Amino acid sequence: MSETTRALRSDAERTVRTILEAAERVLSKNPAASMEQIAEAAGVARTTVHRRFASRDALVDAMAGWATKQFAAAVEAAHPETTPPLVALYQVTANVLRVKIDWGFAMSRALSSDPEVGRVHAEVEARCDRLFRGAQAAGVLRADVDPDWARRVYYALIHEAAQSHDGDADTLATRLVDTLLRGLGTGKGLA
Amino acid sequence: MSETTRALRSDAERTVRTILEAAERVLSKNPAASMEQIAEAAGVARTTVHRRFASRDALVDAMAGWATKQFAAAVEAAHPETTPPLVALYQVTANVLRVKIDWGFAMSRALSSDPEVGRVHAEVEARCDRLFRGAQAAGVLRADVDPDWARRVYYALIHEAAQSHDGDADTLATRLVDTLLRGLGTGKGLA
DNA sequence: CGAACTTGCGTCATCGGTGTTGCAAGTTGT
DNA sequence: ACAACTTGCAACACCGATGACGCAAGTTCG
Numbered sequence: 001m002s003e004t005t006r007a008l009r010s011d012a013e014r015t016v017r018t019i020l021e022a023a024e025r026v027l028s029k030n031p032a033a034s035m036e037q038i039a040e041a042a043g044v045a046r047t048t049v050h051r052r053f054a055s056r057d058a059l060v061d062a063m064a065g066w067a068t069k070q071f072a073a074a075v076e077a078a079h080p081e082t083t084p085p086l087v088a089l090y091q092v093t094a095n096v097l098r099v100k101i102d103w104g105f106a107m108s109r110a111l112s113s114d115p116e117v118g119r120v121h122a123e124v125e126a127r128c129d130r131l132f133r134g135a136q137a138a139g140v141l142r143a144d145v146d147p148d149w150a151r152r153v154y155y156a157l158i159h160e161a162a163q164s165h166d167g168d169a170d171t172l173a174t175r176l177v178d179t180l181l182r183g184l185g186t187g188k189g190l191a
Numbered sequence: 192m193s194e195t196t197r198a199l200r201s202d203a204e205r206t207v208r209t210i211l212e213a214a215e216r217v218l219s220k221n222p223a224a225s226m227e228q229i230a231e232a233a234g235v236a237r238t239t240v241h242r243r244f245a246s247r248d249a250l251v252d253a254m255a256g257w258a259t260k261q262f263a264a265a266v267e268a269a270h271p272e273t274t275p276p277l278v279a280l281y282q283v284t285a286n287v288l289r290v291k292i293d294w295g296f297a298m299s300r301a302l303s304s305d306p307e308v309g310r311v312h313a314e315v316e317a318r319c320d321r322l323f324r325g326a327q328a329a330g331v332l333r334a335d336v337d338p339d340w341a342r343r344v345y346y347a348l349i350h351e352a353a354q355s356h357d358g359d360a361d362t363l364a365t366r367l368v369d370t371l372l373r374g375l376g377t378g379k380g381l382a
Numbered sequence: 383c384g385a386a387c388t389t390g391c392g393t394c395a396t397c398g399g400t401g402t403t404g405c406a407a408g409t410t411g412t
Numbered sequence: 413a414c415a416a417c418t419t420g421c422a423a424c425a426c427c428g429a430t431g432a433c434g435c436a437a438g439t440t441c442g
Contacts, residue, residue: 034398034400035400035401050401
């Protein structure tokens with residue numbers, strides 16, 4: 001690869017990133033926004049967007065692909081398999097929140113035309129279930145909770161926490177894990 | 192009003208209900224569905240839909256209006272102000288779930304062109320906060336939880352439970368309230 | 383039967399978003 | 413300066429959804 005090509009490709013990739021970020025910003029506020037609005041938010045002409053992404057679907061797919069990579073990396077970085085369940089739960093939560101806060105729309109596109117995206121999401125889901133089983137074995141998680149319900153509650157709380165405009169990922173993760181495990185009640189008056 | 196007029200209006204209103212229900216069914220699966228698809232699901236011609244609802248927005252607004260009425264009624268029926276907090280929490284949850292399971296899309300349209308819809312949603316939100324304050328006073332809810340976070344967690348759990356395909360509203364409400372108050376943890380190893 | 387009304391069907395115009403192309407102007411590296 | 417490349421801009425064709433008609437056929441009454 002020549003120096004020229006490398007420099008030019010670098011520019012091109014910077015433009016791509018700018019567009020992806022603008023698309024996330026716009027589409028998270030209005031999923032039906034037009035390419036025109038996305039281009040405007042990115043500070044480029046609409047034709048430029050079409051040069052980088054053949055179609056609207058291709059753009060959304062690219063967003064999903066990028067976000068999914070970040071998502072998988074966030075989970076991986078917490079080493080949920082080789083860390084005590086409670087610690088892993090906290091680390092995974094904080095890491096995922098960091099990604100989801102900035103890529104909420106893209107991450108919600110688990111169904112992409114790219115089968116790889118679906119695969120990764122399924123894999124993360126499996127790791128989540130494994131983490132929860134480990135937590136049950138360690139006595140952190142109740143043994144009588146439906147695994148499916150547990151995962152859905154966890155995902156819902158992450159989704160909700162990511163919408164918060166206040167606090168950093170660590171603070172949010174602390175509150176989230178606390179709520180997930182202890183709930184919001186005092187424990188009095190309940191069986 | 193003559194008997195004739197009453198009978199005719201009755202027919203018209205039945206058609207309207209059919210369309211609203213079909214729209215909910217279709218739009219909950221695909222928010223971008225066309226009027227054609229909605230009409231097909233309702234078993235009527237597209238022109239008929241346009242006769243009843245001047246525009247697409249008008250249809251969605253009507254859905255939001257109808258769902259909001261049901262929503263408010265569901266909350267009201269639980270008498271959250273004159274019932275012990277824990278009982279009220281359960282009743283409200285079960286009643287709202289019954290509505291939300293069938294009108295998930297319409298209920299998510301809290302922002303309607305009809306200001307009345309927004310007003311009702313705001314009012315319900317206020318009642319929710321009042322219920323939570325009552326629960327705190329009764330020692331059911333922890334006193335140190337952020338009221339805003341508590342309400343958002345509650346809404347998120349309702350949203351999630353409404354997606355469940357198994358179990359009736361009462362079963363779902365039981366599990367939901369249990370999760371909300373006790374969380375999913377054992378209580379061991381946490382401060 | 384006739385009146386009032388609604389529905390389905392076909393048709394039409396319109397509009398906005400999408401995707402493509404050609405070209406002039408600008409930037410970047412050699 | 414030259415070459416390679418990218419961008420903005422204007423223009424274009426295309427398509428699907430929307431919304432408005434009129435009209436014939438159907439119904440539910442009195």
